[in-house]
Amino acid sequence: MTSTESGTAAAESPPRPLEDGFPAVRASLADAERLLVCLDFDGTLAPIVDEPDAARPTDDNRRAVARLADHQDVTTAVVSGRALRDVRDRIDGPAIYAGNHGLELARRGSIAVHPVARKRAARIDRLCAVLETTLASIPNVRIENKRLSGTVHFRSVPPAARPVARRLTTAVFEAFSGGALELSRGKRILEIGPSIPWGKGNAVELIAADKPPGTATVYVGDDVTDESAFRAVEPGGIGVRVGGDGPSAASYRVESPAGVASLLSLLEDVVSPDPVRRP
């Protein structure tokens, strides 16, 4: 497995459609004794919706995750930008949950929190409170305090008001971060988290390091923060990006959460070949 740092953007190209790569994916996973399947939540298992609280996995994805989670040769993990407690309430089954882009990790019956992130939580809390006041006049903006990080959601903000909302968010960030926090962009969101070199890719490496030799890792995600996780699993494992047409560290792409269900079925086939013929 490569380290998170080893992938370079220069080598990246648009991923190929998964349906063109089914035989290759099947072949590359055929020799694996076990699978580790790591899944982003929003935009991957669940369609993106205007109101983040309304996000639910598609029925097909929910059922496929449950089946994979029950399989003795598969470990499933959800790796989300949502707070751990939030994402855990939205999808049942996985053995492992990583929240806040990997800053908190629930596995083997306990929760580990990145120690620097824990120290900076009070600063995030203050910043979210200031944003609530500063952005009060922006229609439908939503500030989500996730304890270890904060997200400003612009999806429901009228397009004409979004530039002002982004400018105000950036100004508050610059005034209150004190060099301890960083601001990053996602899909119609701005995220504020601790300025530490730790992301989804690091969480996936930590999860994968726990698995026995012979485990192949698959990572599926749709946003910029998923790129570090694609780099963590490729080329020994398989990265699959959901949507988008730009360059990526993932080798394959599917169009939507419906395409994720096809991928999960393929993974089920790989670990349970011809299940009906089993004695």
Ligand SMILES: [Mg+2]
């Ligand atoms: Mg996502």
